Amino acid sequence: MTVASNRTDGFYNLLIIISTLSIIKFFIEDYIEFGFLMKIPFLDFSIHDIIFSAFSLLLYCLRSSISYFIVNLSIIYTFINFLIFESIIIYVNLMYIKNIYLAGGLLILNLILIAKLVSFHVFYTSCNKVLKEEKSLKNQIVHEKRNLECKPTFINSELDQKNNRNLDDTIDQKIPFINLSNITDRAGNYVDSLENHTLLDQEFLIENNDIKKCTFLHFVYFNIIPTLCYLQKYPMTESRNCKKILYRFFSLIIGLLIFIFVTDQYSIPSIYRIIKCDNFWIVVENAINLSLSTAILFLIFFHIVFVCCLNILAEITRFKNIHFYQAWWNSTTVRQFWTLWNIPVHLWIKKHIYIPLRKRSLSRNQALVCSFLISAIVHEYVLSVCTKNFCGYVFLGMMAQIPLIYISDKINKLCPILSNFFFWGSFSIIGHPIIVILYYRSKELSKLNFMRNHK
DSSP, X not given: OXXXXXXXXXXXXXXXXXXXXXXXXXXXXXXXXXXXXXXXXXXXXXXXXXXXHHHHXXXXXXXXXXXXHTTTSOHHHHHHHHHHHHHHHHHHHXXXXXXXXXXXXXXXXXXXXXXXXXXXXXXXXXXXHHHHHHHXXXXXXHHHHHHHHTSOOXXXXXXXXXXXXHHHHHHHHHSOOXXXXXXXXXXXXXXXXXXXXXXXXXXXXXXXXXXXXXXXXXXXXXXXXXXXXXXXXXOBOSSOOHHHHHHHHHHHHHHHXXXXXXXXXXXXXXXXXXXXXXXXXXXXXXXHHHHHHHHHHHHHHHIIIIIIIHHHHHHHHTBOOOOOOOOGGGOSSHHHHHXXXXXXXXXXXIXXXXXXXXXXXXXXXXXXXXXXXXXXXXXXXXXXXXXXXXOOHHHHHHHTHHHHHHHHHHHHHHOHHHHHHHHHIIIIIIIHHXXXXXXXXXXXXXXXXXXXXXX
16 A cells, blocks of 8 residues: 555545535525526715725825824834824824725725834834944043043053043943944834744845935835835845736736626625524524625635735835745644734734833733734724724624633643544634624614604
8 A cells, every 4th residue: 555545635535526516506496486686796886986085095194294204203203103194194084985895995004004104104203222332332422532532641651542442442342333234223222033934134224334324216116015014125026026016917807807796696695694583493594504605705815816916016015025925724723823814914013012012021922912913903894994883893802802812822732633623613603693683683773773763
């Protein structure tokens, strides 16, 4: 009996065939029973929505430009800038942009730009602080050297020369040559390896041995490229691959159409049948349909954003570091998933939230809870503003990841063979559908209360 005969690849292939046929059968049965429900994409975008969306984009550009010019001022001015523009953006989104998908996309873009601006300001604030400390120390030691030179000349000149040499050595030790690598390491460890993910190679960061003022062109480039952490220099490819851009673009269009099709044809109808139907078995059937469709939608969303959009941006801007995700689908714990599935956001949270909290003597668990708390607030903010309905379920779902992390860690230790099953079951098969159902139920109750109050 050969080694190859013990492999089970054939069973996996059979499982793929059975799953594919089951999905096709599900599509056919749904079409026979309910017909074609998909709407033509983008027809519900009104002129009103498009105009105020363009106005929101203008606000984003204006806020970023102001942030660039006030980077060396007090942090109070930066905070006021963020507060004013974010208030206007929220007001415009709540009052004038009615399309949920358009509003949600604008808010996600808004948060991406905010994360970039935070990284930009933290970088230069930290660098300026280090430079001031170095300058103050240098002035202090130079002053000491002048005082020593002003003392009366002693007969023993060799002793004077020895003292001067010792003082020069002290200056060299206390004031190392200020280069980008030194400042960057002290200003938040921007050049390091983080859980085997190298943010950027140091050779790409150092062009000259001093800190350069960021040019406006480089600032604009930073706001376009698919990364959230600011650096003074990024690795770039030699040329653009136009074939790859076109391929990713067509993949993006097909992915969007499939996403809209699954949403309109299966997800939304299943949700309303669950909410409004009293028959237990029909509810169970549609709950299974919703679980399958949300899992498919999550995979399509991942493909659209990480495989298509980010790679298109990287290719157009010639951005070389295209490690946007790792094999999160093989995750055996929830902790592993949140580390692997979105590398840019993970690195940003690690750099600007987790590590600073750890430096302030918080434990790993406390820093983890704070990181998830901020992430939960951001997720709830996006959903609440774009849907004009605050329910808090997304916030609770994100905070529920904390106990799930420890539960999945235990399962991975006790029974590793079931750990990946638990991850997929808790995350995509159970977690997403429950939040979606609760959200739509809250929305329907809000509509009923509104209708009752206006009778």
